[in-house]
Amino acid sequence: MNFPRWKEILIACVCAFGVLFALPNFLPQSFLNKLPDWAPNKKVSLGLDLRGGAHLLLEVDLDSVKNDYLNQILDMARSVLRKESIQYASNFPRTVAKDQNKVEFDLKDTAKVGKAKASLTSIDSDFKVEIVGAHVTMTPTEEAIQKRKFDAVERSIEIVRKRVDETGTREANIQRQGNDRILLQIPGLQDPSHVKELLGRTAKMTFRLVDEKAPEITDRKNTVAPIGSIYLESSESGKFIAVKKQVLVGGETLVDAGLGYDEYNRPEVSFKFNKIGAKKFGDATKENVGKRFAIVLDNEIISAPVIQTPITGGSGRITGDFSVERARDLALLLRAGALPAPLSVIEEKTVGPDLGADSIRSGIVATLLSGLFVLVFMYLWYSSFGLIANIAVIVNLILLIAGLSCLQATLTLPGIAGIALTVGMAVDANVLINERIKEYLRKGEKWIKAVEAGYDLALSSIVDTNLNTIIGMMCLYQFGTGPVKGFAITTILGTVISFFTSTTLTRYIVSTLMRLKYPVSIPM
Numbered sequence: 001m002n003f004p005r006w007k008e009i010l011i012a013c014v015c016a017f018g019v020l021f022a023l024p025n026f027l028p029q030s031f032l033n034k035l036p037d038w039a040p041n042k043k044v045s046l047g048l049d050l051r052g053g054a055h056l057l058l059e060v061d062l063d064s065v066k067n068d069y070l071n072q073i074l075d076m077a078r079s080v081l082r083k084e085s086i087q088y089a090s091n092f093p094r095t096v097a098k099d100q101n102k103v104e105f106d107l108k109d110t111a112k113v114g115k116a117k118a119s120l121t122s123i124d125s126d127f128k129v130e131i132v133g134a135h136v137t138m139t140p141t142e143e144a145i146q147k148r149k150f151d152a153v154e155r156s157i158e159i160v161r162k163r164v165d166e167t168g169t170r171e172a173n174i175q176r177q178g179n180d181r182i183l184l185q186i187p188g189l190q191d192p193s194h195v196k197e198l199l200g201r202t203a204k205m206t207f208r209l210v211d212e213k214a215p216e217i218t219d220r221k222n223t224v225a226p227i228g229s230i231y232l233e234s235s236e237s238g239k240f241i242a243v244k245k246q247v248l249v250g251g252e253t254l255v256d257a258g259l260g261y262d263e264y265n266r267p268e269v270s271f272k273f274n275k276i277g278a279k280k281f282g283d284a285t286k287e288n289v290g291k292r293f294a295i296v297l298d299n300e301i302i303s304a305p306v307i308q309t310p311i312t313g314g315s316g317r318i319t320g321d322f323s324v325e326r327a328r329d330l331a332l333l334l335r336a337g338a339l340p341a342p343l344s345v346i347e348e349k350t351v352g353p354d355l356g357a358d359s360i361r362s363g364i365v366a367t368l369l370s371g372l373f374v375l376v377f378m379y380l381w382y383s384s385f386g387l388i389a390n391i392a393v394i395v396n397l398i399l400l401i402a403g404l405s406c407l408q409a410t411l412t413l414p415g416i417a418g419i420a421l422t423v424g425m426a427v428d429a430n431v432l433i434n435e436r437i438k439e440y441l442r443k444g445e446k447w448i449k450a451v452e453a454g455y456d457l458a459l460s461s462i463v464d465t466n467l468n469t470i471i472g473m474m475c476l477y478q479f480g481t482g483p484v485k486g487f488a489i490t491t492i493l494g495t496v497i498s499f500f501t502s503t504t505l506t507r508y509i510v511s512t513l514m515r516l517k518y519p520v521s522i523p524m
Contacts, residue, residue, distance in 0.1 A: 025043050044401060054190070059344050250277075267326075434454070
């Protein structure tokens with residue numbers, strides 16, 4: 001029952017931490033905004049079911065991921081064969097159909113089959129190259145396809161997070177669901193149309209040369225672009241312009257983009273490359289002075305200016321018939337990066353703030369009533385020791401709110417249920433301790449020995465119970481989604497805190513009262 005000084009200081013610091021970090025949740029935001037940066041000012045984030053907002057379920061087009069991968073191999077195969085002076089048949093495919101899982105073409109010279117196989121095999125170790133006669137088949141391994149699909153979803157999640165954060169929303173809940181879906185919940189957002197528009201754009205930006213030999217057309221249905229080129233629509237003129245398929249500079253080398261204004265105060269988008277992109281952009285403009293340079297975004301030409309002088313500074317600007325909002329959105333998309341695959345919204349729900357307020361009110365009332373009944377029962381049944389247990393429950397709630405605030409965890413309605421559950425579990429540990437104390441007092445033991453034995457003997461049962469709860473909640477967190485994770489987080493955090501309050505804090509309070517000769521009692 002003796003507590004060293006360092007342990008007393010530690011207990012006091014933990015309790016002070018709880019009060020300090022839980023307090024912002026009960027203060028107005030106007031007051032918190034006036035606090036210095038170092039002061040605790042974080043509040044518990046409320047989930048969609050408590051605050052209201054938008055719920056979007058997005059699907060990643062994984063077929064396009066596979067298709068892009070095959071087309072990349074296709075272009076690299078064409079380049080390698082040309083470099084090695086190996087001729088291929090004129091029916092060399094220009095694109096790969098979605099239902100295909102391989103790249104196929106014919107060689108003209110069967111005498112170079114061995115050289116062709118060696119060159120094509122060196123392109124990608126994940127591709128199996130087979131040549132029968134003059135027919136070449138390049139097939140990717142299933143592991144390579146699945147890895148690229150998995151990575152595409154992970155990258156999509158990060159880019160969705162960046163795009164949503166750029167709009168000023170910092171409390172969005174973004175989770176992966178299944179193999180190809182992303183759950184996006186934005187508390188407080190009642191009109192998700194703008195967010196849907198931002199997420200619906202792949203924002204893949206490339207810089208290519210305009211094919212000056214091909215005429216501009218108004219309808220590309222009956223027109224075939226020259227070999228090595230493709231017709232894309234221009235947002236400036238509405239016509240279709242032929243551009244080279246070869247990408248001179250890719251948008252992945254962009255490091256910044258922002259809204260600006262030209263000399264006539266018209267909105268424009270300024271951009272900046274990293275060192276690699278700056279060198280590529282500088283070389284491309286230096287070698288093609290006097291030619292048109294197409295800026296392509298999501299297979300649409302947004303600008304096709306003539307290169308007047310080499311641009312070697314690593315930065316540039318996009319001008320056009322932009323509104324301020326469109327220029328700002330374009331800059332946002334370029335900063336966040338391109339999606340590896342198109343996203344589509346397959347489910348959309350909006351939760352009103354009134355429903356969220358009702359959920360908060362009901363959850364708070366239920367938690368307060370359950371806590372009140374527990375406090376009254378503990379005091380009536382265990383007298384002084386019940387009052388000490390009640391103090392531990394209150395400290396438990398304060399520490400739990402502080403922990404959720406620091407972790408910026410999202411509190412949902414099931415999370416409130418988890419809080420109510422931890423209150424009961426905290427009391428359960430004190431019930432075990434108090435019953436052990438009563439057993440020893442019935443045997444005629446002295447108060448000091450009975451209290452010490454009660455805490456020591458109940459400890460193993462409390463540890464077993466808490467460990468089982470934490471293991472179960474960890475499984476829920478690992479395999480659950482959305483509100484289930486919120487329930488698991490609050491329960492795990494509450495269980496850890498209740499172990500501290502029930503076995504350490506109450507023991508310290510009891511020992512302090514006994515040292516001060518304060519009368520403590522427990523009904524027999």
